[in-house]
Structures are given as C-alpha cells and as structure tokens.
Amino acid sequence: MNQRRVWLVFARRRYEEPLYQVGTVTAEDPEMARLFAQSIYDEHPWIEMVVTPRDQTQTVIAA
C-alpha cells in the first residue's frame, strides 16, 4: 500500500493576485490529490489551483 501524503493546496481567483494557500488534502498520488483539492475547495470559481507535497517544502524561517 502506498503511503498517504499531505498536499498543500494553493489557488487564486484573479490574474492580478498571487496564489495563496487555501488548505490541505491527504492523498497517495498526485491524481487523487488534484481530484480531492478540486472537490473540497470549490467555494470559488478559481482561475488556478495547484497542489504540492508538504514534505517537499523547505523551511526558511521556522515558526
């Protein structure tokens, strides 16, 4: 069985605004992560949405 990963979900509503994090999803592969992100975070007519594995982020300034 594949390992479940947490994916960060980023989206934006307008071309003039940057992507911002709207939440996370848990999924085993990119296809499922995209599907889950699209069905969960459907509150706006986004113009762009991306997902990226949380374990691939690098901390620059720790909280």
Added chain:
Amino acid sequence: MSEGLFETATDRESMERAAAAAAPVATDRADLAMVHTLAPALREPMFALLSSLADNKYVLGRRYAEWCTGAPMLESAVAAAAMAQDELGHARSFYPLLRGFPGGRDLPQMEEKGWQQRPTSAVRCLDRPFAGWPEFVAANLVVDTALTVLLGAATESPYEPLRQRARKIQQEETGHWVHATGWLRRLGRQVEPALPQMWDDAFTWFGRPDDPVLEPLSTGGVLSEAPEQLRTSLRARLERVLDAAHLAQPLLARELPWHRWAPAARRLR
C-alpha cells in the same frame, strides 16, 4: 450588498446558471422538438435508452450520496458528494428530454410530489445500498464507466440533445475515473468480491448483439458503437487497471449470464 459579502452570488455566470437550472427555458423546448430530427423508427429506441441512462444515473447518484458521510477519508466523503451531485445532475438533464417522446408525455414530472418514490429501472447491483466502501469503489469503476463508455459513443451523434449532454458528461466523468482507479490501486484485492456482480450488470447493460434499443441506434448512426463494440470498449478501459491490481483474469474469462437478462427493463433479473 456590501462588496465581498455573498460575492459568488453576484457572479453573473453563476446567477445565469442558477436561473437556467430553476425553470424550463427555451432551450428545453428546442431540445424537445429535436425528437423530430430522429427517424421515426429510432424514436422508441432512443426513448428507451434515455430512460435507462436517466434511471441508472439517478440511482447511482443516490447510492453515492449515501456515502457522503461514511467514506473512509474526509476527502473521499466530499468526492462522493461531488460525484453524487454530478450523477443526479446528469439524470436531471436526461429526464426532461423524455417529455418530447410519445411514451414520455404522461410520465410524472421531477417537480411533482412523490417523484422520488416512483419505480426506476437501474442495474441490479444498485437495488440496495452498497455493503461497504469496496462496493462503492467497484460501482464507481465498473458501472459508472459503462455509462460513460456508452455516452462516449454519442459524442458525435446527429441527435443534438444527446450529443451535447454526452460531451459535457464525458468531461465531468474524468474525475470519477480518477477516483475509482485511485481507490482500486489502494484497496486491491479488497474490491474483488464486489466485482463479479457489477461486471455482469455493466457488461449486459449494453444488451445482446441484436438488442432492440442499441442495435438500431448504432445502425441508424445515432450511436457510433453497437453492443459488442461497447463491450469491447468497456473491457479495454477496465483491463489495464484491473490487470495492474491483479484482478483481471477471473473477470475477463467470465461468461455473461444472459439467461437472466430482461431486455425491457435493461437489467438482469
């Protein structure tokens, strides 16, 4: 209204979509009139096909909806809700078309009280709620895909109301396939017990080679594939993912139980 408050409700496109969904509009009447673009001999088969498509999507949508709160992950519970809405939406797009056919003029309307309790004729495996999540995944994979394969044979149909819906539904169904195949990879053999019945239901749903509904529609050019070709297409689509899950062989060798096929109901007894 202050800016930002209910901002999506002020979106013109959303408002137009909501208004269009709320009441029959001129396009619906135009769709009904399109029945006359069908050769008279094809009207009864088309009525039967649309009825079966609508009922199967309606019942599948209700079965999906039963898992909106029960899926093993929050993400899939939301996906189940989204897929239920898709299927019910597809059904709602087909039912009004029936009114344009002689056999559909006296059917109860969706807006009428008691419509949800009317008799439907969907494939047998949808008669009762899914016994568990693996059954959900099996139906998602096999039954949902069978309906999509049939609509894939209608994307170039000369009967415009079916063609338009088929093209839109094909796009929406992409996510259903991703969901089903993702869960199949994850559950593997846990899905196996649920597959044979759904396989039989889905592969017989296209009817025998001389099916009185699909055969004339394909011969008449309204569908691009006849029953045997539809079975081949469905098999080709499923074979790769089932093979990867080591579940293909027993299913691919399976004899279909035609002795239980009830052509008028388009389902197995």
